[in-house]
Amino acid sequence: MPELHYTTPDHAGVTQGPLLHEGKAKKVFATNRDDLVWIHFKDDATAFNGVKRANIGDKGAVNARISAHLLRHMETAAGVPSHMVAELSERDHLCKKVDIIPVEVVVRNVAAGSLCRRLGIEQGRVLPRPLVEFFYKSDELNDPLINDENALMFGWAEAWELAYLRAAALKVNEALVAFWDELDVTLVDYKLEFGRWHGNQILLADEITPDGxxxxxxxxxxxxxxxxxxxxxxxxxxxxxxxxxxxxxHDFAERAGGAAV
Ligand SMILES: Nc1ncnc2c1ncn2[C@@H]1O[C@H](COP(=O)(O)OP(=O)(O)OP(=O)(O)O)[C@@H](O)[C@H]1O
Ligand SMILES: [Mg+2]
Structure with a gap:
């Protein structure tokens, strides 16, 4: 597949502003535009909610490139709009600034990880249909599993938003399973984040990477x-x-450079 970069005319003249948030894998900066954020992918790897850490050379660049490619593919192949505006460098994405919905969406095709620990299902069991699960996005609580009633009761998402998250996740899953399948890879499970844009629109946000x-x-x-x-x-x-x-x-060493601002 050719290495196409994500770029739109929209990013002309955008400059980096102050750091808004430093997470475990990325830094989010403001820009000179109120509606856009600058997301920098770090080389830091963490696991078990930050308990295990290391710096892995090239990780940020690989994640940024794969995420941009997959988010674009989700727009074209699945019809699910994302926050992507442009790739500014091999580690920097320009994105629409959304209000992240604190409901993480996990889609599973094969049983692994917390599903097996929680329900005693054997690892590797192929699920008869994709399983969509919601988790409350909270580092302090270790992102606990929630149901729709929890999300509605505590105001984390509205009913139409949960319906959208589920439907969009299933569309993404169909396109993503096919994408990896062609590369001889089984997509076992993954996490998606979505955000509110202009109040009434929901965009696929954050990243789709081998980290998640x-x-x-x-x-x-x-x-x-x-x-x-x-x-x-x-x-x-x-x-x-x-x-x-x-x-x-092609090899990572032969990668193409990102679009310059
Ligand atoms: N388009 C966007 N607009 C605003 N915030 C975003 C956007 N896309 C992603 N984010 C948020 O930016 C942060 C990215 O940082 P990172 O992924 O490193 O966080 P993290 O350590 O995983 O912690 P978190 O639990 O908050 O995801 C996340 O909080 C994510 O929800
Ligand atoms: Mg994250």
């Missing part, structure tokens, strides 16, 4: 994602560069 996805190589079942770091089963930098090569068809 479980990807297993077909046949070998080898992990191609952050589980390599969580479980200490290989070199995460090598894993991410290899994933980049699988997606774009």
């Amino acid at each position: 996805s479980r990807l297993w190589e077909k046949g070998t079942q080898k992990s191609l994602d952050k589980d390599v770091f969580r479980k200490d089963i290989g070199d995460l930098g090598d894993t991410y560069r290899a994933l980049f090569a699988r997606v774009f068809g």
Whole structure:
């Protein structure tokens, strides 16, 4: 697949403003435009809600490139609009500034991770249909599983928003499963975040990366994602560069530069 960069005429003249938020994997900066944020992808890897940490060279660049590519693909193949405006460098995205809905959406195709721990389902069981789960976005509480009633009762999302999250997640899933399938990768599960834009529109936001996805190589079942770091089963930098090569068809070292502002 050719390495196309995400760019629109919209980003002309945008400059970086002050840091608004530093998360575990990214920094979010204001810009000279009220409606746009500048998101920088760091090389930091964390697991178990920040308990395990390391700096992994190239991770930020691989994640930024894969995320831009997949978010764009979700717009064209799944019809789900995202926050992306442009790739400003290989680690920097210009995005529409949304009000993040504090309901993380996890989609599962194969049982793994917390689903197995919570319900005693054996790891690797192929689910008969995609399972969409909601989690309350709260580091202090370790992102607990919630149901619709919780989200409605405590004002985290409205009913129409939950319906949109579920429908959009299923559309994304169909396109994303097909995308990885073509590359001989099973999309086991992943997390999505959505945000409110201009009050009445919802955009797919944040990132779609191997940090927030479980990807297993077909046949070998080898992990191609952050589980390599969580479980200490290989070199995460090598894993991410290899994933980049699988997606774009050329080595990470031969990558194209991002669009300049
Ligand atoms: N378009 C956007 N507008 C505003 N905020 C955004 C947008 N996209 C993502 N964010 C938020 O920016 C932050 C990105 O930082 P990062 O992913 O490193 O956070 P994190 O450490 O994972 O913590 P969090 O639990 O907040 O996600 C997240 O809080 C995410 O929800
Ligand atoms: Mg995050």
